Amino acid sequence: MPPAKPSTNDPLQSVFAFRAFDLRDRFPQPLETFRQALECLQSGDAYLPDMSGEIVAYLRDGRALPIPEYFFIIQSGNTSAVVPPQENDYVCAAVEAWLRDALLKTSTLLEKASAVRPARLNILLDQCDPNAPEPDDIQGWQNMRDVGREIINTPSREKVWEAAVQVMGEVQARRWMKTAHPQLDGKSPNLCIEDDPAGVYELVLQMSTGAS
Template sequence: MPSAQPLNEELLERIFAYRAFDLRDHFPQPLETFRQALECLQSDESYLPDMSGEIVAYLRDGRALPIPEYFFILQVGNSSAVVPPQENDYVCAAVETWLREELLKTSTVLEKASTVRPARLNILLDQCDPHAPEPDDIQAWQHMGNVGREIIDSPSREDIWEVAVQVMGEVHARRWMKTTHPLLDCKSPNLCIVTDPARVYGLVLQMSTGAHAPHGE
């Protein structure tokens, strides 16, 4: 029976980088290991990591895998803090185990999907003419001028946090940022900020007008 060790190592090789996020996005550089990302949140440069700290693993297939914050953020009542450095060995081992399990589940799903009509995509691609001209309506859309403000800057974590504090107060904002919400596909605002900050920002603005009460209140 083949050893499970090569499989485990192969799974982790699908991760090509990690990133650490704090409220002011002080760590834009990609990192090689989860430990390095954790040390960023533990450093003096990190700004309010206990409120919005995030670590994301980026896979070679283009997906992003947020690491659950309960591995590196300690929550006691209404207070929270990043785990102390002396706990890093334990935290890194736990995260590595979690990553292997998540990557293995994904591999199983993709393997099953690949057995369903595997040649279908190739057949469709063979039927396409890469040199065919674009339809008139597509060309017209591409040359259409801007109407209003279609392009806006994406809100930062700090923008979202400041509005959330104004709406809910600091204690409730901290809890809200880490609580799953039905309007965010049952994910926490902290996780959604990584992929869709405008959606989280819009939700906070709706709450400021009384359209939605804070989830769980």
């Protein structure tokens, strides 16, 4: 039996799209439901979703609401994992209830959409149709390989993550990767690792020596 559609007074009507994020931002398309976003992180295309996975709800008034990761990331000691697909019904129901409650409040959790993954906001707004084909330039960016001296001098994302885990432990490293840092212009390492992996790696090395 298909789920009932929300009523016109349902606060969920203010949500017009969801986005799933992994470390390499492989899911630029807007999605109609939280379940679809969750399935992106559960798919084989997701890159280190347990470390960097995020799901954001975008609202019609231009604001955005990050979904707390405890709904879809399981923490067990020093390890973490995306919830398995067999838990999706329970997770989706819990997130729907949380969203309704958050949207009914004048919540400080709401942010300007431009402050949530700003590099991808224009793509989101340009692709409000979930069935729209992915633009050629985005496909080219996703498939682009490092060239020239980058291969030698630029640390890989895996190397940055492994170094952070070695210095901080996995749980603390995940939190650090998502926390704004003053040396990254107030952005989180997750947001900077694509454009400046060397800068993020340098911060990790500074922490290992107690300099940061």
